[in-house]
Amino acid sequence: MVARVIYNKEVLPTYYLLGLGYGGRTAPSPGQFYMLKVNRGIDPFLRRPFGAYRVIRPDNGEDAVEILYKVVGKGTMLMSELCPGDGVDLLGPLGRGFHLHGGRGKHIMVAGGVGIVPFYILAERLICQEAGRAVLLFGGRGKEDLPGLGDFGKLGLVVKVATDNGEVGRRCLVTELLADEITGDSVVYACGPKGMLREVAGIAAEKNVPCYVSLDRVMACGVGACLGCAVRVALPPSYAEHEEGRMDVQPYKMVCRDGPVFDSREIEWDKL
Amino acid sequence: MVARVIYNKEVLPTYYLLGLGYGGRTAPSPGQFYMLKVNRGIDPFLRRPFGAYRVIRPDNGEDAVEILYKVVGKGTMLMSELCPGDGVDLLGPLGRGFHLHGGRGKHIMVAGGVGIVPFYILAERLICQEAGRAVLLFGGRGKEDLPGLGDFGKLGLVVKVATDNGEVGRRCLVTELLADEITGDSVVYACGPKGMLREVAGIAAEKNVPCYVSLDRVMACGVGACLGCAVRVALPPSYAEHEEGRMDVQPYKMVCRDGPVFDSREIEWDKL
Amino acid sequence: MGQAIGDVTVPDLSVDIAGIKLVNPVMTASGTFGYGEEFAPYVDLNGLGAVVVKGISLQPKPGNPTPRIVETAAGMLNSIGLQNIGVERFVEEKLPFLSGFGTRVIVNFFGDSIDEYRELAAVLDGADGISALEMNISCPNKEEGWLEFGTRPELTYRVVNEIKKRLRLPLIVKLSPNVTDITTIARAAEDGGADALSLINTLSGMAVDIETRRARLANVIGGLSGPAIKPVALKMVWQVFNAVKLPVIGIGGIMTYEDALEFMMVGASAVQVGTANFIDPEVSIKIVEGMKEYLVNKCILRIRDLVGVLESEYD
């Protein structure tokens, strides 16, 4: 499934926005991702996973599914060199995204850096479903680490920013914003670095509110076949005696197929 | 030694002319070549050998060494996508080119397709040294298989063309042109497909005139270190008894270092 | 298929392996195609010669700690640790889906003792919808100090012989490349009664993260697959083809129909496509198409006429 590049622009240093011809594809649900093969040939060898950032339907021009990405290595470096008209092989949308808790209380999205990606579509859905209050907490090192920030302003949700250097928003960690923001009727959605997710999960657990995290693992197939992207899950205590004897309950789930979004209580955070 | 691409243009279908920033490099002698690394990364893995076609010194603008190439596989396909400003890693000029027989008789250059490459610089030298009459015999499948033909007209030497389909010049093999052209005071220089070279060598041997051929082998190092580009040479009869006992005379020469140009009598044509 | 004999525009891609007929010689390799269902949305399973499922054991296996995969130059390392749902759930939950297609189902299986292999083979032998078994012998044998069954001819002979003598289904034995001389293992499997051999399994390898100073795989050592290993695989298939009478299935780094034909020319009667499925789910179908075109262009009537045609003398 080859998609054409419509645009590929640097939105911040090392952050790019790639528009791919949408052409009547299945719409991605919030948190779903694509496996992209950005290069011909075998260097790099594997596909790379990228979340669906937005689907744009301009009045004129071609519909685009947008990939918002950060250049971190060989594959993303090659991606940054894609030009309009180039082909990109796209598999997806894949995986299970965020479960929408309709109506209930306060919806808090916690994003770290490029972890912002799944929240545009999620925010759209939350707003469209009038699902209570929606808040985005967005953390980064500085103002150049907050890709897409401008896009969220237009959506009309509450956006609070934390930066390490205080350039934008509060000078603190995004988890500190969460600690202030969280209420007993909150639902938390998080995407970002492992350390941040663990912290977020801890805060949510303390308040005993639902928390969904999107995990990042190296992937090969993206469809649950290779069993490479495993994460260790905490078996619910009820299973422990009854089922483990049968060795039948799998202690691993696949990020690509069972996730990338998981209930934070499911994850064995120490083994991540 | 990274050279900048100044231009890279399709001169005929599948034939390209690549101008690389010359920057005070050693001038290539006729028949010498460069090892080019056209891609970053490891696909394709090895450098590729390409002859020096011309060195252009425009009145204004940057000096360029020109590579004239045909797209035949992965490496040359990637080359064809190079844009002005891109870097190309260049090793060379390498190897031993054509030995110039000053003054003597008729100099016949026989080129097949992209085998034209070494003859531009050779023709320049021959003309500049007023080394007798210089003739270029150029063969190809049709008019789209005669890259650089126009360039030679300007040099003011005799050019005769043979094509398989008769579109340009005579409808015959270039070796038939040679059979007509060759005289007892000729020196023959040839570059092209293996079959053509063998034929040319035979015609020259019949007339008992010197003949130099430029050979094409897959190369890895280009500098005589890997011993990969070996060709079997015919040991001169005088060596046979005296030296072979010592196993000291090497039956292989390296195209990259001892060639790519060889005296045609040196080559074991059956083993090529 | 039922093509007119001699019609070069409809070449015959079918091959026989271990007494079963495949519509074409292209199968998906074990562990790279799940239980078929994972790829079913992206590939027409009916277009495949066979699907070889992820290795099955008697009991479910949780698999290795993570990380389990890492990319390498022209390949990848995996240490999945043979995670699988166990034979019981496989037969109940996965087999019915796969049997619904026109493609052959080959079940890859393994154990850590001869008893386990035997018990497992018996269960699979009784199940419906399986065309053949593929026995993975790149597994440590707990009865022999955890030596791998596939690295000693005696062990290979014994395990193959014990399983084969009770088996109804054809038995393919899958060889490990991590040996000094693969022909001795191949002959041991042949003597033990194998109906066909498949090779190669992954090469042992590792990778290090110099920032953390740790192996990139939690299990430290993993199996290398992909184009990087193709030259090694080809050489071993050629050696084994010349050493045994059994049909050979070629595996290792196949990405294109050209790769597949290289394997067939050195002696493989069929091939398996592994890691390439991750790069392009439709790769196996494209390989079948490419083969067909190649045969048409060369006016070759039957793909099996290409098996082992390598001219081994150089002029």
Added chain:
Amino acid sequence: MGQAIGDVTVPDLSVDIAGIKLVNPVMTASGTFGYGEEFAPYVDLNGLGAVVVKGISLQPKPGNPTPRIVETAAGMLNSIGLQNIGVERFVEEKLPFLSGFGTRVIVNFFGDSIDEYRELAAVLDGADGISALEMNISCPNKEEGWLEFGTRPELTYRVVNEIKKRLRLPLIVKLSPNVTDITTIARAAEDGGADALSLINTLSGMAVDIETRRARLANVIGGLSGPAIKPVALKMVWQVFNAVKLPVIGIGGIMTYEDALEFMMVGASAVQVGTANFIDPEVSIKIVEGMKEYLVNKCILRIRDLVGVLESEYD
């Protein structure tokens, strides 16, 4: 070098191998750097830890028929056939040039019988300007039905022992990766008296041209080198490091300083850069520079402190 002790801006890159000191741990691998002179116009040989020359035999060898090399995915196959000018001309014509540099000269050598190894080693032992010998045991032994010396522990032990007991120069034994268990060979070489081990030599492989239906190498089988084999090499270096007390030299697919450090972390005291020289003649110097920078950035004083630091437990 003579750096101030404890000055982190001038890290100590020197290493000891087999009793000789190298200014840095980066050597060029045998067969990929000729006799040094071929690359001298492009590289400052003084910047290298050592140059390991193309394998030398007692008599000159013509080498294999052509074609001899073919590109593969992330690597290449070669069947040069150990072409070389013989020890006599080597000592007369090549050694004086190389000895003119500040770098160590290590001479790779091979034979097809213990006698030939012995005679050759004696000649080299008497020559000036050689720092150590590297013994290639991936060679068929005509006295033992052409089995390779490096594939049987008994043969390895015997040939190493016979050579070592008469040798003045340090002896590095270079191991073949085409074996079931490289640690048994490594231990045999250690028992035989080797001063160091280097690994890996090339993996056996082949490639086919489907148009001509011939092997792409005239010799059919060749040796695979380059990044493709790095995972296999790393794993074997790690295994051998854990099995013997000798210093180990890591070889296989090294293209960058990161690759080199991976080898050092799994236990290599030094490394050799092979095929990468063909891609970039200056690669070894760049690797030395990269190592230096890495040490400075991490405030590590001595490169040898990184040898074998792999944390083998995963949290």
